[in-house]
Amino acid sequence: MSSLEIGIWSFPALLAMIFLRVPIGLAMFVAGFAGLYMVTGSPNMALARMKTEAYTTFSSYSLSIVPMFLLMGYFATLGGMSQALFRAAEGFLGHRRGGVAMAAIGSCAGFGAICGSSLATAATMSRVALPELKRYGYEGGFSTATLAAGGTLGILIPPSVVLVIYAILTEQNIAKLFLAAFIPGILAAIGYMIAVQVYVRRNPDAAGVREPVPAGERLRRLIDVWPVLLVFIAVVGGIYGGIFTPTEGAAVGAFGTGLIALLNGGLTRTTLLASFADTARSTAMIFFIVLGAAFYNGFLALTQVPQELASWVVGLGLSPVLVLCVILLLYLVFGCVMDSLSMILLTVPIFFPVISVLDFGMSAEHVAIWFGILVLIVVEVGLITPPVGMNLFVINAMDPETPIASTYRAVMYYVGSDIVRVAILVAFPSITLFLL
Secondary structure, eight states, X not given: OOHHHHHHHHHHHHXXXXXXXXXXXXXXXXXXXXXXXXXXXXXXXXXXXXXXXXXXXXXXXXXXXXXXXXXHHHHHHHTTHHHHHHHHHHHHHTTSTTHHHHHHHHHHHHHHTSOOOHHHHHHHHHHHHHHHHHHTTOOHHHHHHHHHXXXXXXXXXXXXXXXXXXXXXXXXXXXXXXXXXXXXXHHHHHHHHHHHHHHHHHOGGGOOOOOOXXXXXXXXXXXXXXHHHHHHIIIIIHHHTTSSOHHHHHXXXXXXXXXXXXXXXOOOHHXXXXXXXXXXXXXXXXXXXXXXXXHHHHHHHHHTHHHHHHHHHHHHXXXXXXXXXXXXXXXXXXTTTSOHHHHHHHHHHHHHHHHHTSOOSSOHHHHHXXXXXXXXXXXXXXXXXXXXXXXXXXXXXXXXXXXXXXXXXXXXXXXXXXXXXXXXXXXXXXXXHTTO
């Protein structure tokens, strides 16, 4: 069997291990190790690569941004920022038909600006918004679907851990990727609010109406979100203003949210140690997946699979947009059964070389950034696509009284909004690249 054939067969073997519930990081590591042994005929190469790959992967300065953004999200929760965001959004939108659901979407977008995780945003905002949605008579499936969809904004609106990993994999500028994600993130929030309006018009009994909040109370609630705005402006403004690097910005954000949590009484010795422990566990999980992916991708590079695939696609003479759409469809399907980080690490080294050789009429850097934002969106759509969207199960576990089938029916409105948004961004790349 040739090296190329070994590389090709490694992919179904890897998927088989994943479906057998082998952890994704371990599955990629085993596939890479076994593949290297088969290609070289000796375990020495694989063992030597174990030593060098771990050092070269974890000595990357850019990876240090990951624990900082994770810690920033934990501190933001302790500081009561999620509650402040929801109360402010509810004050301005809650009195409208479907307004509390739109407030949940808006607060998820705001929390996503200080938390780089989709599942964390969904879980955190659910604890705040779900009781209010129930209180005002919102249908159970509609409520859980809204929060599951809103959670995906946590990873699209900068800062985003997954975008950092994509930038490392494709050797792109992290700050430019963050900047490019702004407009698609805002479009996502607007699209979800439109989906709320469509749903409540078709299902008038699915949402109750609450009394309007007095103007003075609205102002007080708006003032309460100043810590979120301060941290966001400090981190993002500092990065784009050239004051500090993205990694330094993440450290500033973690310090700022920690200080706010301390002043608000949410940060104690116990919660501080718990935050450090949770951050360490999450970081270890991410780093192990990154190591497994680096090992497997190094094996693939040795077999020339990505290069051969790129040459084969170019030889077909297909439209670049058609090739892109097929790749995005594959991401949508696989995103239903895998988390976004694993999906990015597993597939970008295979698909990115294909996209890189296609002519989209843009510079190589713009193609890489545009493709990264599109991939991030469709992978996140997979998190809310029935029957196995991960966000759906996270939210449904927090509201076991609501049948999962009800959540499935309601979430399709948000999936439809996502598909329309992807189509727009594919047809008009300038929307994504406008701020660059």
